[in-house]
Amino acid sequence: MRKTTWQFGNAIVAWQKIHGRHDLPWQNTQDPYAVWLSEIMLQQTQVVTVRDYFARFMQHFPTVKDLAKASQEEVMGLWSGLGYYSRARNLHRAAQDVMALHGGVFPRDALTLQTLPGIGRSTAAAVASLCFGEPIAILDANVKRVLTRYFGFGQDLAVAKNEKLLWEKGQTLLPTQHVAQAMPHYTQGMMDLGATLCTPKNPQCLQCPVKENCKAVKEGKPENYPVKTKKLKRTSEQLWLLYAQTKNDDVWLVQRPQSGIWAGLYCLPVFESYESLQAFIKTKSKLDLQDMPVVKHMLTHKDLYLHPVALRLKAQKSLGHGRWFDRPSIPNIGLPAPIRKLLG
Ligand code: SF4
Missing domain, CATH: 3.90.79.10 (Nucleoside Triphosphate Pyrophosphohydrolase)
Structure with missing residues (x-):
């Protein structure tokens, strides 16, 4: 088990360095402000849309201090069209909290990051691992798909205890060598794998760095995961x-x-x-x-x-x-x- 765990994290890190995405505007930086902003924007919005909004936000508010000082109208105006507006309100409040409660410096660990408005467990883990190398697993939609397939995890993730279990399983896969340097590549690699190979339809399993141990591939139907949540009536x-x-x-x-x-x-x-x-x-x-x-x-x-x-x-x-x-x-x-x- 220990061997498998190590192999997974290592394989993802090595794959990300060569085959992962390296040209997104919020990559190649360890500025927690830029990473946090991109993570919030990407929560319910496609990369292609986020690119423009991210560029405009960074131009208007290059630092967390600039965002904290802005009026709510300015922030909402720049967010307009991205939808899910509670994200923008929380973003603004979180920037003000960083200034008022943390002396203008982003907390470095996921637990403290989670105390800021609008930063959930996965976003906190993304910022802490991408910017500060904390060994902590993320669980966004792309990563849920990779992990449910890899483990052949058939429980409904809308049930909180199932999601918690998958999170625990995800935590066992982290790289164990040169952890602080490896974690940014690992977290980015998990996101990239879900976005480019382990896609909702027609996953490219032949090119996947973890295909040999992937349960869904052995079962022959990766698209069966994650299992569908019962639909709410429209x-x-x-x-x-x-x-x-x-x-x-x-x-x-x-x-x-x-x-x-x-x-x-x-x-x-x-x-x-x-x-x-x-x-x-x-x-x-x-x-x-x-x-x-x-x-x-x-x-x-x-x-x-x-x-x-x-x-x-x-x-x-x-x-x-x-x-x-x-x-x-x-x-x-x-x-x-x-x-x-x-x-x-
Ligand atoms: S082998 Fe296929 S299904 Fe399994 S993690 Fe890789 S891309 Fe996803």
Whole structure:
């Protein structure tokens, strides 16, 4: 068992040095700020999308101090379009905590890193191992796929105790030689293996450095892992959006509450029915309002059907909570993706 453990970690490190990815903008650095930022962005977003956002973020906020000093509006504006906005809010709070509680220096160990907002066990392990060589296993989606296949691990990972077990098994595979130098290559190698060879469909097992001990390969069907979690039933919701504009094209936007859908972002006023939208602008006359084409927007477990309703006003007048934005300012504010698309 000990021999297998050593071979796995060693094989991944050697493979990563030659065949792993080396050209991603957040690689070739041990700056925990850059690594942390990329890890948060990559949590629910593809590498190809993250590249641009990462570059823009690093340009605007080159250090954790710059990010901590920024306003929430600036941060949300730069994040706009990436989705899962709680990531941006936590990123901002975590930067402020690094400044206030850690003297502007990132903690070096995974346990302390996990005390920062938005940094879970796997992200903390990624930063600690990539930047500081801590011998600790990560378990992101790519690594879950590699490990469940390698071990032939057939339990449902949505169950917390199963995930914990896989994590423990992952911890037994870490390299045991020159650990501090090996760990950045190992962690990166596990991510790279999952992204390039051990892919969800058609894994390239022949090129894999651990194929000889991979249980899923012996069983003949790697795609059987990880086992599918029982699907949550999709639901749908209808929402009406008041798209109020002046003749200068200024748009009325409100900031969403800090929890719930599109939390903290600016948005057209949202209503649960057409009648409540009418009541809001205190008119029963359909002449003032114009229905626009319905927009379907898919969330993780829900389909949203958005019904924009246009209202033209001659000049700016207050519509209650919220404010007018002129067109040039709109690209710089944090908006939900479907609203940004709608505003053109
Ligand atoms: S041998 Fe195939 S299934 Fe097993 S870890 Fe490698 S790529 Fe994944």
